[in-house]
Amino acid sequence: MVTTEKLNLLAPGHRACPGCGAAIALRQILRVVGRETIVVSATGCVETFTSPYGQSAWEVPWMHSLFENSAAVASGVEAALEAKGEKANVVIISGDGGTFDIGMGAMSGMFERKHNITYICYDNEAYMNTGVQRSSATPYAATTTTSPAGKNSYGKMEFKKDVPAIALAHDVEYVATTSIAYPQDLMNKVKKAIGIKGPKYIQIHTPCCIGWGFDSSQTIAMGKLAAETGLVPLFEVEKGKQMVVRKIKNTKPIQEYLNKQNRFRHLAKEDKEKIMEKLQEICNDNVKRFGISE
Amino acid sequence: MSRTAVMEGSFAVAEAVKACRPEVIAAYPISPQTHIIEELSKYVADNELSSKYVRADSEFSAASIVYGSSGTGARSYTASSSQGLLLMTEVLYAMAGTRLPVVLTGVNRTVSAPITIQPDHQDTMALRDTGVIQIYVENIQEAYATHIQAFKLAEDHDILLPVMVCMDGWILTHTFEPVKIEEQELVDKFLPPFVPKYRLDPKNPLTYGSYGDDEVPEFRYMMHFAMEKAKTKIQLIAEEYKEIFGDYFGGLTEAYKCEDAEIILVAMGSVIGTIKETIDQLRSEGKKVGVLKVRTYRPFPAEEIFEIVKNAKIVAVIDKSISVGQGGQLATDIKAALINKKTPPLVYSCIAGMGGREVNINTVKYIINKSENSLITNQVPDIDYIEIKRQYLE
CATH class of the missing domain: 3.40.50.920 (Rossmann fold)
Structure with a gap:
């Protein structure tokens, strides 16, 4: 008997960094979507570490073209399958840069045209592949190589773009946020998404030890803390149904999350207290808005 | 029987594309390409053409959509002009590098600035080095025949490169000439269904668009070599077209x-x-x-x-x-x-x-x-x- 737990469609030997959150996300996604799947990815960490010529780690058909077009390429894949009367899950796995920023237009088009595609964004909150530059997914106050903290700066001065809300505004069939720290939650959501016809959007929080500055053994712990502080709410919205939110028993203070990462280290200085408070406010708002507390 | 009708250049191109039975069409409107894609969408609406027609959110997406559909083994077509062709540029490089046999019409129009919709060759010239085959046509009949030949050329396993039929905007797309429209049965004989050499298929999982550590010169060399082969192939295809349809439109x-x-x-x-x-x-x-x-x-x-x-x-x-x-x-x-x-x-x-x-x-x-x-x-x-x-x- 083949158990789905043993299905691993990401071959070993790929080039992800030790402790890579995105690689963990990939394995969990592929375990659920199975072999009858075509994956399209944008340029980014996943594309680079899985696809060296002649050494592909993909055991499902996979296509990469450019940074900003994975949603359009996948639209073409889906259109071709439909034209040929063939069936396969069409799944996009692209990073936050390729989703929140440069690929936003193509994604909007794909949603609006109602393609039968599951768009999965692995969100490591910056351009990690090119050396930790700020994206619109980078959280408030995080220092990156293009939003460095300095005399005149406390890191990224803008808030994280709310892409799930943008997806919902397109009236897509299913929107969910999840985290690699909650594999069952992640796999359940992916499974649900591929079972629904039409456009779906899933955003996976994937901590990055190199970009965020924490030990590679702490990837899962960091993902847990992000959820437990309320900074990253985990929810799902199926069209026509009420939002379901993952509850947290006792939310933790944001400081616990910030103290463990180099990208927030500059906030420990006295004059940055207000910024810390602002981050706590974001968490409090999330807890209230999404009803995270149990 | 073939029929001869006086028609606008754009409609003749649409007739040619329809006869080639593309499985996927993706397009975004820009003058003076519009009449081609409008006519094709009408064929689809009237059930005269069974293509999956994707109305893209930009030319960039249109090119990306046919990139994906061609990679999934579907005969694929798009068309654009001017700024739209420039917006496709990044995709066209990748499309040629990935050896995807898409056919597109490059309706020639100048590029900004200054903005104008007048024709010249500035747009397609900017795509000269992409690896896309470029064929410039003189008149509407030649545009018709060249589109039918273009699919055969692009999809040939020795070639596998995108082919762009370049035609002067307005001068050819919006003027009327008598055009000989060939019989569908003969077009089907000349151009059988697309048989991809490789494609995205769960039964045989392949990786498209790999990261190249050291292989770039060889990829470029093979593209150039395919272009060289196309010189002979273009002439053979034109000969075959003549045998079936009686008219010669081809050659380098x-x-x-x-x-x-x-x-x-x-x-x-x-x-x-x-x-x-x-x-x-x-x-x-x-x-x-x-x-x-x-x-x-x-x-x-x-x-x-x-x-x-x-x-x-x-x-x-x-x-x-x-x-x-x-x-x-x-x-x-x-x-x-x-x-x-x-x-x-x-x-x-x-x-x-x-x-x-x-x-x-x-x-x-x-x-x-x-x-x-x-x-x-x-x-x-x-x-x-x-x-x-x-x-x-x-």
Whole structure:
């Protein structure tokens, strides 16, 4: 008997960094979507570490073209399958840069045209592949190589773009946020998404030890803390149904999350207290808005 | 039975594309490409064409959509112009590098700035180095036939490159000519369904668009080699087309009254018709003039061009575009084709027709007249801007 737990469609030997959150996300996604799947990815960490010529780690058909077009390429894949009367899950796995920023237009088009595609964004909150530059997914106050903290700066001065809300505004069939720290939650959501016809959007929080500055053994712990502080709410919205939110028993203070990462280290200085408070406010708002507390 | 009807160029292209039964069409509207994609969407709406038609959110997405559909083994088509073609540029490089046999119509229109919808070749010239095969057509009938041939060429397993049929916007897309529309059964015979060499398929999982550590030179070499092979293939396909349909539209070049010509004009696209008319007039006056039409700009038929022009005294090249800081692209390539030959003819580079400025019989006569003067003085200007309006320069 083949158990789905043993299905691993990401071959070993790929080039992800030790402790890579995105690689963990990939394995969990592929375990659920199975072999009858075509994956399209944008340029980014996943594309680079899985696809060296002649050494592909993909055991499902996979296509990469450019940074900003994975949603359009996948639209073409889906259109071709439909034209040929063939069936396969069409799944996009692209990073936050390729989703929140440069690929936003193509994604909007794909949603609006109602393609039968599951768009999965692995969100490591910056351009990690090119050396930790700020994206619109980078959280408030995080220092990156293009939003460095300095005399005149406390890191990224803008808030994280709310892409799930943008997806919902397109009236897509299913929107969910999840985290690699909650594999069952992640796999359940992916499974649900591929079972629904039409456009779906899933955003996976994937901590990055190199970009965020924490030990590679702490990837899962960091993902847990992000959820437990309320900074990253985990929810799902199926069209026509009420939002379901993952509850947290006792939310933790944001400081616990910030103290463990180099990208927030500059906030420990006295004059940055207000910024810390602002981050706590974001968490409090999330807890209230999404009803995270149990 | 084939039928002949007077129709607009865009509709003739749509007829040709329909006859090729593309499985996926993706497009985004831009003048003067619009009538082609409107007509195709009408065929789909009326169930005359069973293509999956994707209305893209941009030309960039349109090109990306046919990238994905072609990679999934579907015969795929798109069309654009000007800014739209430029917006597709990044995808077209990747498409050629991934060896996806998409066919697209490049409806020639100049590019901004200044913005205008007038025709010239500036847009497709900017795509010269992408790895996309470029074929420039002279008239509507040729546009019709070339689209049907383009799918066969692109999808040939020895080629597997995108093919762009370049046609002058407005001059060819929005004028009416009698067009012979071929019988569907014969088109099906000429162009059987697309059999992809590779495709995205869960039964045989392959990786498309790998990260290349050390393989880039070899990928480029293979693309270039496929282009070289296309030189023969284009001619074979045109022969096959003639066998089935009775008409010849093809080849890399077309020489018109060049055998004994001392002056040969070289150009691409619809201006060829005007030049032929002028040549006929001047021939009746006893002038030894001819015209060489370059059909395939990429691959560039350097050897064939040399064979045609080698006995001429001067070659006058008309470019409807300019590589700013260098000059006419076609003229540059013609010079390169002749440079290592013994006693090559002089090359006279003329920039004309940019931004839709009219190139008429008088313009062509002016160029021929200047060519004659150059032969007397044995001097040619490096570059000649034909009919530049001096009042705008002050």
